[in-house]
Amino acid sequence: xxxxxxxxxxxxxxxxxxxxxxxxxxxxxxxxxxxxxxxxxxxxxxxxxxxxxxxxxxxxxxxxxxxxxxxxxxxxxxxxxxxxxxxxxxxxxxxxxxxxxxxxxxxxxxxxxxxxxxxxxxxxxxxxxxxxxxxxxxxxxxxxxxxxxxxxxxxxxxxxxxxxxxxxxxxxxxxxxxxxxxxxxxxxxxxxxxxxxxxxxxxxxxxxxxxxxxxxxxxxxxxxxxxxxxxxxxxxxxxxxxxxxxxxxxxxxxxxxxxxxxxxxxxxxxxxxxxxxxxxxxxxxxxxxxxxxxxxxxxxxxxxxxxxxxxxxxxxxxxxxxxxxxxxxxxxxxxxxxxxxxxxxxxxxxxxxxxxxxxxxxxxxxxxxxxxxxxxxxxx
Ligand code: GMT
Numbered sequence: 001x002x003x004x005x006x007x008x009x010x011x012x013x014x015x016x017x018x019x020x021x022x023x024x025x026x027x028x029x030x031x032x033x034x035x036x037x038x039x040x041x042x043x044x045x046x047x048x049x050x051x052x053x054x055x056x057x058x059x060x061x062x063x064x065x066x067x068x069x070x071x072x073x074x075x076x077x078x079x080x081x082x083x084x085x086x087x088x089x090x091x092x093x094x095x096x097x098x099x100x101x102x103x104x105x106x107x108x109x110x111x112x113x114x115x116x117x118x119x120x121x122x123x124x125x126x127x128x129x130x131x132x133x134x135x136x137x138x139x140x141x142x143x144x145x146x147x148x149x150x151x152x153x154x155x156x157x158x159x160x161x162x163x164x165x166x167x168x169x170x171x172x173x174x175x176x177x178x179x180x181x182x183x184x185x186x187x188x189x190x191x192x193x194x195x196x197x198x199x200x201x202x203x204x205x206x207x208x209x210x211x212x213x214x215x216x217x218x219x220x221x222x223x224x225x226x227x228x229x230x231x232x233x234x235x236x237x238x239x240x241x242x243x244x245x246x247x248x249x250x251x252x253x254x255x256x257x258x259x260x261x262x263x264x265x266x267x268x269x270x271x272x273x274x275x276x277x278x279x280x281x282x283x284x285x286x287x288x289x290x291x292x293x294x295x296x297x298x299x300x301x302x303x304x305x306x307x308x309x310x311x312x313x314x315x316x317x318x319x320x321x322x323x324x325x326x327x328x329x330x331x332x333x334x335x336x337x338x339x340x341x342x343x344x345x346x347x348x349x350x351x352x353x354x355x356x357x358x359x360x361x362x363x364x365x366x367x368x369x370x371x372x373x374x375x376x377x378x379x380x
Pocket of ligand 1: 011012013017092123125126128153176285286287289290307
């Protein structure tokens with residue numbers, strides 16, 4: 001198949017999923033065309049089946065708000081026509097599904113007329129936050145209804161979209177995925193740990209875009225409690241608006257030497273594989289891709305019982321869940337586990353097993369391929 005993919009290229013889990021999906025599809029022989037305003041961050045290795053088309057947005061003095069969605073629609077239509085794409089797959093509804101809808105209409109009215117079905121994948125804040133804004137809700141609902149196929153990354157998100165947006169279109173759940181060959185606790189991880197934990201300290205990790213929804217300050221609070229009982233280090237992977245507040249809090253508590261800000265990482269699995277535990281105390285997660293990536297690397301997640309997270313983590317078996325803001329309980333789970341090597345190893349293996357048996361690319365990518373086939377059949 002020839003598939004056009006649009007996502008937010010620089011920021012957030014939806015862009016990561018879209019890029020990894022494109023790479024996996026390319027490995028399976030599909031031609032994948034990314035149509036985005038910048039090169040997607042995880043698109044780091046060249047691949048003969050991957051093509052990248054940048055969306056240029058003209059700026060004129062008149063445009064206080066340059067119309068990106070129109071430039072995107074135009075580029076989607078051009079690329080689809082020139083490279084004879086079979087379909088577009090957009091990640092994050094706003095504004096991508098609206099642009100795809102326009103591109104489809106442009107080609108349907110062209111000479112010769114062309115069909116261009118589009119699939120929309122809902123990821124989370126496009127529904128739970130941004131889509132609820134009255135200025136976006138009607139157009140988001142309309143573009144979801146107009147999509148030729150709609151997927152959501154968890155049952156929670158599917159149900160919430162149907163309920164709150166009153167959607168009639170079918171929404172198929174296709175869970176997020178992880179490449180279990182890349183995301184693995186490799187043999188060299190024990191040596192590389194020494195770089196951050198030279199005295200055999202435990203390693204906790206947090207991976208996010210440091211937005212307020214991730215509650216980065218809770219991560220620092222939990223770590224502060226853990227560190228008082230178990231010698232440990234905290235690796236913070238990512239960057240974003242709450243970074244300086246977190247730096248200030250770590251300094252204020254006098255733990256800045258044990259809190260290591262790694263910034264954005266290209267090959268995140270090389271760092272995840274060093275850790276014992278992952279802290280994910282988010283206000284909301286429709287899925288919690290970071291937890292899954294950690295689990296594949298045998299990193300036990302301690303997370304909040306929100307959104308789609310309980311669909312990924314089974315409390316007490318492959319991780320622990322607590323209420324939002326309950327930093328004491330999350331710290332206690334961490335301390336108990338870090339003090340009990342046998343239980344830690346058992347849960348780490350259980351985490352890996354969940355990733356392998358339910359969320360590996362080998363299980364999930366064929367679901368997307370099948371979904372595309374059905375969309376193409378219906379719209380032929
Ligand atoms: O929160 C983020 O990292 C960004 C956000 C997005 O939409 O780009 O992530 C959402 O999509 C991820 C990938 O599908 C999910 O793993 C996250 O749970 C979800 N974030 C929220 O629901 C807050």
